[in-house]
Amino acid sequence: MWAYLARRAAGLVAVLFGMSLVTFAISHVIPADPAAAAAGLNAGQEQIEQIRREMGLDRPLVEQYLRYVTGILLRGDFGQSIMNQRPVLQDILTFLPASVELALVSLILCVPLGILLGTFTAVRAGRASDALTRLLAILGISMPVFLVALLLQLFLYKYLRWFPPGGRIAFAVGPPESITGLYLVDSALTGNWAAFWSALHHLGLPAITLAIANLAVITRMTRSAVLEILAQDYVRTARAKGLREPVVLVRHALKNALVPVVTVLGLQLASLIAYVFLVEVIFSWPGIGSYAVRAILGLDFQAIMGITLLFSTIYVVVNFLVDLTYLWLDPRISY
C-alpha cells in the first residue's frame, strides 16, 4: 500500500509541476505584453515598466519560470491585485469562507438526496417513474445554472417571499463575530441565534440553486452504479440467502456503488467551482466567485491567474484524496 501511495504522490507532484508550466505560459507567454496585461487597462507606462521589472520579464524564460514558482511556493506570492493593490492570496483568503459555506450547505442538500433518488430509480429501472427521472436528470444537467438561479429568484423570492433575493446576512443583523469565517458556525458558537437564522435564510436560494445543479449528476451516477451492482452474482446470492431487500440494497449494493459515486463527486468539484462563480454573481454572495467576476470585469489579470492556480490545485488535491478513499471503501483494492 505504501508503494502505491508513494507512486500516487509522485504522480500528483508531476501533475502540479505541469500545471505550473501551463499557468506560467498563460500569464507570461500568451499575452502580447505580459506586463501590460498584469498591470491592467488603466495603467500608465510607468506602472507597466515597474511591473515588468518586478516580474523580471526581461529575463530568460527559464529564470522567469523559476522566479514564478519559487514566489508561489516560498512566499505564497500569487501577485498583487490591481483592484485594491492587495496581495491576491490575502484577497482569496478573505472571500473564501463565504464560498466554502455555500458549497458545503449545497452539498449537504444534494448528496443524500441524489443518492436516494439514484438508488430509487435503479430499483425501479424500466418503469415509468424511472424514465421520467432520467428525462428530468438530463434536463437538470442541461439547465444553465444561471437560469435555475433566476427562476428561483423569481418564484421563491418575488412570488412566494420564502427567501431574501441575495446577500449573505441581513444588514440590520450584521455578521457574527469571526472565528472560522463560516457565518453558521460562528453564530452558533457565539450563541448569536439572530445571526444564525438570518445567515441560514440568506443561504436558501444560492444553496438550493447549487444543489439542483449537482443533484442531476449525482442521481444519474448513483443510478447506473447501483444498477450495475444489482446485476452482480453476490447480490443474487444475498437474495437467495433470504436477506430482506432493503438489507441487500443498502449493505450490498449501495456500499459498493459508493466508489464510483465518490469519484464523480470529486470530479464534480470542477463544475461546482464554475457554478459557484455564476451563482454568487446572481445572488450578490460575497465569496470568491463574486471576487473573480469583479476581477474579470476589471481585467485584473493577476487575481484571475491566482484564483485559477489555487482552485486548480485544490481540485487536483481533492481528487487525489478521493482516490485514497477507495482503499477504505473497497477493501479489494489493495494495490
Added chain:
Amino acid sequence: MRAVPVPGEGVGSLIAVAWRTRRAAWVRRLRGNAGALIGLGLLLLLAAVAAFGPRLAPADPYRIQVVDKFLPPTLAHPFGTDELGRDLLSRTVVGARISVRVAVTVLAIAGSTGVVLGTISGYKGGVVDEVVMRAADVFFAFPSFLLAMAIVAALGPGITNAILAIGIAWWPRYARLMRGQILSLRETLYVESARALGAGDARVMFRHILPNCLAALFVQATMDAGLAILTTASLSFVGLGATPPMAEWGSMVAQGRTFILTAWWVPIFPGTAIALTVAAFTYLGDGLRDLLDPQLRSRGGV
C-alpha cells in the same frame, strides 16, 4: 422489412441486405428511445432556425427603440422586448446561428487537435505516447471552466477567444478517447490481416482503424456540442465571451439578469433557449451511446 437474400445475387447484394437489416434495427431502437427522439426533433428545429434565422426573425434584432422597452410578451412581440426595446424573439432566433457556430468551432478545434495527438500517441506508443498523455493529464487536471477563463483573460475577452480557449481546454478528452480506441483496435484480427497483406502505417491508420473509431467520436462530440454552447454562454455570462450588443444567448441572459424581478422575460427566454439546446444534444448523445455501444445494448438498454 427484413429482406431475404436471393441465391445467386452475389456478395454485393448480401452486404446490401446486411446493411439494410442493420439500418432497420437501428431505426427500431431509435424509435424505442424517447429521449433520443426528443433530442433529434429539437436539434432539427435548431438547425432550421440557425439556417433561416435572419429571415425568420420578425424584426431587426439590433434595432433600438427605447419607447418600446420592457414590453411583456404579446402577439406583436411574442418574447417581449428588452431594456432597449429590441424584439427578444428576433434576438433569440438570431442567437441560434451564433450558438451552432460556437459548437461547431469548439468541436473542430478540440476534436482535430485531440484526434491527431491521440492517434499518433496510440499508434506510435513509446516516448511520444508518454509525452502526449502526460500533457493531457495536466490539462485534464484543471477544472476546464477555470482554465478556459484564464486563457480568455490572457488573450482578451471576446467570443472568438472564448471559443479558442474552450477548444484548448477540451483537447485531452478527444486525445484520450482516440488513444483508447486505437489501442484496442490495433490488436484486432482485421488490422493484423491488413498488415499481413502489406498495408503501410498510414493505410492501416486511415482505412482500417480511423473509420471504426468514428462512432465513439461521434457520440462524444454530440454530448460535447451542448456543453460547448453552455460553457461559452457561461463565459459570456461572466463577461469574457460575447460582448453586447451581440445576440449571443449567454450574453443576453447576463444583460437581462438584473431585470428578472421587473421584466422576467428578458433573461428567461434566451436562458430557456440555451437549456433546450443543451438538453437536445445530451438526449441525442445519450441515445446514440445506447445505440452504438453493444455492451450497453445487451444489458437491455440501460
